Amino acid sequence: MGALGHYLEEEGIATVGISLIRPQTENTKPPRALWVPFELGRPFGPPADPGFQRRVLLAALRLLEHERGPVIIEDFPGDDPRAQPHSAWQPPVSATAAAKDARALAEGLEDGISRLEDSHRGWVEQNHRTTVGLSGLKISEAARYVAEWVRGKSPPSPREGYSAPLLMRFAVDDLKAFCLEAAAAGTARPSSRQLGDWFWEESAIGAALHALRERCLASEDERVKLIAGNFIVPAARVRITN
Amino acid sequence: MARLTDLPPAQAKRLAEAECPNFDMRPWVTGPALSRRRVAIVSSAGLFVRGEVPFRGRDADYRAIPSETQPDQLLTSHISVNFDRTGLQEDWNVVFPLDRLKELAGEGTVGSVAATHYSFMGASDPLEMEPHARQLASRLKNDRVDTVILAPV
Known part of the structure; x- marks a missing residue:
């Protein structure tokens, strides 16, 4: 700047x-x-x-x-x-991050997004806007696309002019925006830390994205590795694994 | 979620000590009173208008954001995941204070608001941004803008 x-x-x-x-x-x-x-x-x-x-x-x-x-x-x-945290805020009711294997994590991601749809509608009614839309996919399509990556596949990009790794990054950004907006719907005013703690430590979607990062770091595609290493999970939220 | 002190030490150090061009000159442009200035916002948040082309990777060019843009039309494609986005999600003025600027112009504190505002993607190489920034200066002058508020994320 x-x-x-x-x-x-x-x-x-x-x-x-x-x-x-x-x-x-x-x-x-x-x-x-x-x-x-x-x-x-x-x-x-x-x-x-x-x-x-x-x-x-x-x-x-x-x-x-x-x-x-x-x-x-x-x-x-x-x-x-x-x-400062807002004591009245409660995390949304959604699937929790209990799943371990790739298939269950992917299902948890799609299910988690589906469960947040009502809350997200509430957010849009309340704020008259959403920042979801980077990938150009409907949120259910974005969830399905990212879930395929979580399952260990490398699905082709559904959008012309966007490589598969780039569209995966954009779809991940949309999922994060969708979840964080849905979680902030209502009258309580959560801090960003409260929202981040819920998303990255407790939600099924966050668990799937942690797993996606790990899976993509093992890819032979350097672009996928680069995105996985830097552009999915915030540095402060990366889990140290052996 | 992420003040500089919240980041892992290595990440914080990298940001604090990010390599910047070493400028020999120290330009200093003065101007009329604030109440006579025409002001544009230039953001580095990777903002773009819904339907336009997002930033891909470290694109060094910029996107135009007309002053009549509505909040539900503004998206970000910034490459970094290490800054808070929940503020922008709730209220675009956290990052892009167009409503506040229009209010200041409406009461006469600021002369006027530019017809168009702009965004770069701040993780780009400053040296690669230079030709785009100089070309942007021409566009700003064509809009009679004499003052820019630079808004990072």
Whole structure:
């Protein structure tokens, strides 16, 4: 992001950036940056908190009024209140992560997605949006496609112009978005950690994706290995296996 | 879920010490008062409008997001799985603060909002992004944009 700021300023456009990783910003030395102490993925703070988001945006834009620079790096004086767990939130009722063999894990994934459909409909009614759609497949199709990979097969891509490993990654992203949206439906406001703990440690879908990662790491296809190693399970959630 | 301190040490170190181009020059563009500036958002969240071409791998180019885009049209195809997406799922302003920017323009704090905003995919090589960023500057100028808010994830 710092490099983008540099290029745009060189072309005559003033920039101010949000910084989520202060050491990185100190290295790139952009013209102006506002460091925020929020988790990665939330540069403007908590969702559904317009007042907080406005304070972050305005604090960044105010850096443009400094007359002396570069480099300006200021710290935002406040933390994300939604980072705290919400005691009223309960994980959705879904298949649990008890299965061990590939066939059962794949069935658990498809069944788990099916069980969350009502909750996800509730999410869409509540929020008027979904971020599911990257793969271009219906969610049941995405589940079926990923389940085939979990079973140890390498199914061809059902979409022209998308390789099978790329479509597998996109379908996995859709499954994650679908589950996390479904799990957040309702009036409770879970933290991202609560949602992640449920998905990666307790849900049948998360268990299947852990297994998918392991299975794909043993692939002879370097693209599949690359995706498995880096783009299915977050680094902080990877299980160490012997 | 993932502040830098929550990541495995090796991953955190890699991010904190990510290699960046070493720039000799330190550009510094000033401008009019905030109330007279035209502002665009440039994100690195791998955002794209539903139906358009997603980022594949480490594509270094960018996607355009018209100002009239609705929240249910915005998707991400960022390659990284190490940042929180639940905030964006609930409220796009967490990553792409278009509603907040329009409010600031509506009350006169900011001059105006660009007709189009843009997203790169932040895990791309900054050197490969350079020609695209310079071409983007021309597009921004054609839209009379003089200020960009850079939004990472």
